[in-house]
Amino acid sequence: xxxxxxxxxxxxxxxxxxxxxxxxxxxxxxxxxxxxxxxxxxxxxxxxxxxxxxxxxxxxxxxxxxxxxxxxxxxxxxxxxxxxxxxxxxxxxxxxxxxxxxxxxxxxxxxxxxxxxxxxxxxxxxxxxxxxxxxxxxxxxxxxxxxxxxxxxxxxxxxxxxxxxxxxxxxxxxxxxxxxxxxxxxxxxxxxxxxxxxxxxxxxxxxxxxxxxxxxxxxxxxxxxxxxxxxxxxxxxxxxxxxxxxxxxxxxxxxxxxxxxxxxxxxxxxxxxxxxxxxxxxxxxxxxxxxxxxxxxxxxxxxxxxxxxxxxxxxxxxxxxxxxxxxxxxxxxxxxxxxxxxxxxxxxxxxxxxxxxxxxxxxxxxxxxxxxxxxxxxxxxxxxxxxxxxxxxxxxxxxxxxxxxxxxxxxxxxxxxxxxxxxxxxxxxxxxxxxxxxxxxxxxxxxxxxxxxxxxxxxxxxxxxxxxxxxx
Ligand code: UDX
Ligand code: ADP
Numbered sequence: 001x002x003x004x005x006x007x008x009x010x011x012x013x014x015x016x017x018x019x020x021x022x023x024x025x026x027x028x029x030x031x032x033x034x035x036x037x038x039x040x041x042x043x044x045x046x047x048x049x050x051x052x053x054x055x056x057x058x059x060x061x062x063x064x065x066x067x068x069x070x071x072x073x074x075x076x077x078x079x080x081x082x083x084x085x086x087x088x089x090x091x092x093x094x095x096x097x098x099x100x101x102x103x104x105x106x107x108x109x110x111x112x113x114x115x116x117x118x119x120x121x122x123x124x125x126x127x128x129x130x131x132x133x134x135x136x137x138x139x140x141x142x143x144x145x146x147x148x149x150x151x152x153x154x155x156x157x158x159x160x161x162x163x164x165x166x167x168x169x170x171x172x173x174x175x176x177x178x179x180x181x182x183x184x185x186x187x188x189x190x191x192x193x194x195x196x197x198x199x200x201x202x203x204x205x206x207x208x209x210x211x212x213x214x215x216x217x218x219x220x221x222x223x224x225x226x227x228x229x230x231x232x233x234x235x236x237x238x239x240x241x242x243x244x245x246x247x248x249x250x251x252x253x254x255x256x257x258x259x260x261x262x263x264x265x266x267x268x269x270x271x272x273x274x275x276x277x278x279x280x281x282x283x284x285x286x287x288x289x290x291x292x293x294x295x296x297x298x299x300x301x302x303x304x305x306x307x308x309x310x311x312x313x314x315x316x317x318x319x320x321x322x323x324x325x326x327x328x329x330x331x332x333x334x335x336x337x338x339x340x341x342x343x344x345x346x347x348x349x350x351x352x353x354x355x356x357x358x359x360x361x362x363x364x365x366x367x368x369x370x371x372x373x374x375x376x377x378x379x380x381x382x383x384x385x386x387x388x389x390x391x392x393x394x395x396x397x398x399x400x401x402x403x404x405x406x407x408x409x410x411x412x413x414x415x416x417x418x419x420x421x422x423x424x425x426x427x428x429x430x431x432x433x434x435x436x437x438x439x440x441x442x443x444x445x446x447x448x449x450x451x452x453x454x455x456x457x458x459x460x461x462x463x464x465x466x467x468x469x470x471x472x
Pocket of ligand 1: 161162267
């Protein structure tokens with residue numbers, strides 16, 4: 001296998017975009033073309049306002065766009081030109097049919113793979129980059145092999161993405177590890193080495209792990225399931241803290257100081273969101289069920305159940321504190337993205353919370369620094385959320401500042417941990433002045449200094465803490 005000279009990435013989303021932009025940034029000798037069927041998305045990648053917000057992304061794109069980094073809707077042309085193709089399309093959870101609500105919908109992966117098979121005129125390394133259930137590579141291989149000839153050969157690799165949104169560029173520039181799975185045949189191993197050489201432009205050899213295909217696919221689901229499990233564990237403890245007077249930050253700190261546990265991913269919250277955790281765990285649950293391992297399925301499923309419980313518990317607590325009713329009360333929701341430093345709202349806890357507020361006939365005012373109005377309305381109008389856009393418009397006010405959202409509100413609810421909501425950045429005295437009294441503040445992110453805000457007059461409620469716990 002000669003060195004890779006031309007890469008095509010199918011899917012210009014949160015994974016494919018940043019990943020392949022960084023490859024172009026680090027490998028000037030490789031031409032990278034990112035393609036998508038969505039012309040608006042490609043136009044945005046070619047404009048001044050990129051379609052996704054990610055710290056550092058703009059610098060990387062601007063440095064290489066038009067040089068060795070291209071964004072295009074010409075999927076077929078880019079496939080034909082490339083030696084190596086990343087398949088980085090969306091794999092949402094199936095909404096209907098077999099495995100609905102659990103299994104991944106692989107229609108987009110299949111359609112992209114079929115396209116490669118149809119239009120390729122030379123041999124390709126095809127890299128599975130989207131998060132997919134175990135053995136997806138096998139299906140892709142079957143499609144590709146049915147189309148290989150003496151002259152055209154397809155190798156398939158699994159190269160799961162471990163970047164987290166909000167820190168994607170850093171994660172890509174300094175990855176803990178890069179994982180490349182391949183069939184353990186001479187051709188498979190050669191293809192694995194070719195991709196390892198691409199990452200070798202900037203990643204140390206020891207950090208590039210090579211495994212068989214299935215280990216690689218399962219490792220992605222396993223890593224996400226274990227990360228989410230830590231959050232559900234600490235969230236389960238937060239309920240015990242609230243009932244006993246223990247302080248969840250203190251408990252997490254004490255546990256995290258055990259070097260066997262480590263301190264990361266122990267922050268209690270209103271619940272994890274994002275496009276991966278829930279989807280990947282449900283994939284693992286589905287896989288376990290298919291393998292006739294019901295206890296294993298139930299074990300992992302509990303991580304998702306705990307996450308739903310945490311959101312419900314938070315809402316119940318808000319209603320109880322607001323004298324058992326929020327009907328016609330104004331609730332200011334600060335943050336709509338599933339975490340800070342991203343405009344992504346997929347599976348954001350905010351959506352579940354707001355749905356419940358609206359069902360209780362509250363008036364909801366929302367502010368998020370990076371999520372635009374159209375996205376909020378779209379998320380809330382999804383079937384099963386608020387159902388119609390008119391209803392959303394009736395109950396929801398979308399604001400351009402935290403102060404506007406909190407004006408005349410009965411309660412402020414901190415849902416996303418944006419730095420600008422910290423008590424050293426936002427003027428909470430001003431927020432307090434504008435609110436109805438008593439002014440309630442619910443911190444779902446352990447973000448603010450509650451004693452300080454209590455002194456201002458706020459009635460503060462923090463996940464995993466009680467006022468009695470002293471520091472709450
Ligand atoms: C995750 C994985 O971290 C990443 O490796 C994988 O490639 C994709 O899925 P992402 O979903 O982008 O990344 O964000 P992450 O930082 O993992 O956060 C997920 C959710 O967990 C967010 O809602 C976040 O707020 C929440 N979280 C995270 C907590 O509630 N507490 C924590 O301690 C950490
Ligand atoms: P992720 O977070 O996994 O990157 P996104 O939904 O952000 O997922 O991005 C996936 C992208 O893949 C979308 O922009 C979508 O238009 C694109 N896509 C899906 N199927 C195809 C296809 N067959 N060919 C090209 N692009 C595709």
